[in-house]
Amino acid sequence: MDPHFAAPRAYFLSLNRDQMAKTNLPLDADRLWADVMALADITDPARPYTRRSFTALFLEGRAWLARRFAEAGLATRIDTAGNLIGRIEGSDPALGVIAIGSHSDTVPAGGRFDGIAGVATGLEIVRSLREAGVQFRHTIEIIDFLAEEPSEYGLSCIGSRGMTGSLDEKMLDLAEPGGEKLRDALRRVGGDPDRLDQAIRGDIRAFLELHIEQGVVLESQSLDVGIVTSIVGIRRIEIVFQGEADHAGTTPMALRHDALVAAANTVASVRRAAEQLAAEGPDYFVATVGVLTVDPSASNIVPGRCRIIVDARTTNPALTSRFVDIIDRESTAHAAAARVTRASFATLSDGSPVACDAHLRSALSQGARGLALSETDLPSGAGHDAAFMSRISRSAMVFVPCRAGKSHAPEEWADREAITAGAAVIYQAVRDLDQSMI
Template sequence: MVNSNRLWSRIHELSSIGQTPDNGVTRFSYTDVEHEANEQVKKYMEEAGLEVTFDAVGNVIGTLPGSKDLPAILLGSHLDTVPNGGKFDGSLGVLTAIEVVQSLQEQNIHLNHPVKVIAFKDEEGSRFGFGMIGSLAVAGNLQKEDLQRKDANGVSLHDAMIKQGYSPENILEARMDDVKLYLELHIEQGKVLEKENVPVGVVTGIAGPLWLKFSLIGQAEHAGATPMNQRKDPLVAASLIISETEKLAKKYENAVATVGTISLAPGGVNVIPGSVEFTIDIRDVKEELRDQLEKEIKDYAATITAEREIDLSIEDLQRVAPVLCSNEIQNTIKESIADQGYPVISLPSGAGHDGMQFKDRFPVGMIFVRSQHGISHNPQEFTTKEDAKAGAETMLKTVCKLDKE
């Protein structure tokens, strides 16, 4: 049994770090606020009997030795948030993994495999425009050119790492090889489990996020002196592309496409914009369908901008392949859910998660817990104490079963 009171207390204690006026949480990567959260989680890990280290990119790693010389079971999630996000996204997964290990220790249950609990750096991508920095490093896929990406204030990822005391020159050392599997618990961030009235479910696969940045350059001119038929207005062209993106995405069963940021210049009330930039996030659990939607959006954008004499460039910010969860791990999670008397619900994840980076490295599994009203990335994000406990019990049982296999 897990200690649900301890887990619940830690969820709320951790959420006070980076708390916003309306009870949300803002913790961007490589900031003093996130550093404070890292130190708090390090304390929890040490209380659970874990040996704690920080790797070259700043992932917090707690290790519990196994009784045999075997590959490690890797558990974890992330601590960073979107702007004014919720207290459960990411953090619940890290804290649940710690609780599972601490409960095993307290109940004198010794595993054959070592367990590593990890709090990944920057899953959300809120600061530098691309996410999963920590899991990319663990997978061995973080590139040195990635370190030159800059935040809104012009600070590079490389320099941000240095400021927080990490070692970007040694990113290859963050790669993990001796791993049996990766298991993560996360809030669903949707309404499937709520609709089915069950607290916990098993994830079948993770939709791959594709992030694109569209840059449109027209001609900035006087808003009053330039006739409508003589304008090269990139904002109008952008609005047409954005509208068509929604229409195209709706043709697909599981695809989604979202414009999350937009900016224009020069930004005067009486000036026709000269340039516009916006991002589109495209996802589907099937890579070929996601890529087909991408092509349709790009083709439409090329047609509209050519007609309006607007210069168009499109940059890939992130392209992550969808990941199917291991059948073996799924079956074990199902058994652990059924052991508690709950109906077994299987569902895909539309949101991306750190486990996606391990597609070609080692098996991945995920447990979802119910999200109230499906709200996430929002201060109103909420999972009940009872549902958090059900998820933690499921992870505990699953880890014990997988350790024996």
């Protein structure tokens, strides 16, 4: 028998308590939700929900955010790494900064909540703290990091790399398909690649980020929040195969130099190697080929050039090293078998796994318990700006449930109450940290 019908009175009393806990929160849920929806609506109408970094739509979203920051009394600026920052000075500047943030760019057709919810959360926390009459000891900053998602320049987390001294000259020389270099794009959105050192921070004492889980653990267990324990390291590798373009009808099979054959076999090798390493356990390992370009791309031409980008993620860097060795060896063999050249095998970016700060995690857990919200510890299989921020500051994250774990898709969804609950946990932690952290 369904326990809800077996004990209806107990069930509904429990339901009422849960509902009361989620509605009796120290934030304006309607205002927070309205911000998330308004920013999501700034999108390419042909591809909801798309607001790619460095585009006109991205700049429109940034301008909207800057206005909202200013309305909340935040002093607003763009640093030389292209990050939008809103700031309220604390009573004791020597204590440093407590920062809250995420990113406002999206993947193509990427969803309404990934990144957006974290930026809107920071804004709502500041508004609610001020309305409650809280006097900040620490300076509080809200940060919208530039280009957390992989950009057209082949690099992700551009703003948080810049803020942590991890954006180098080689990265700035990366170019998008049209030829524009990252350094020029950075200038175009308000940054300054010639003064990147001015973006590097040494005054941030804590960084907190809210994000949808992008998985099913919280939803499947009916939990309110996840306190993130660690964030995977991500390595991205570009492999280019160079063959010869030929007529698809007149070139005999034995005389072809088909770059796509080598690339396709390498894609299969990526899958096999990742499955092998993941099966070994207990460490997390996944790998994906998400970019495959063919030149010339025509049905009646043997492909002369092919480029793939491999995305490998793990909690154990040793597994990444083994994986790269396997793909290096096997892609070379696939090129030889297809009678093509492996023109390049290059690391585009490499981020190490990081553990979230134990002190901040404890503050977040206490905040959840104080609000009567259920919580659990969770690792993150996705990359986040918090991983780079951990290089210069204590960093931690809160996950909130998303429907069916769906993310990086138009169907991505998180309930209003879920986002508000996660934001309230960070609100409580910020209040505690502002008084207790030195």
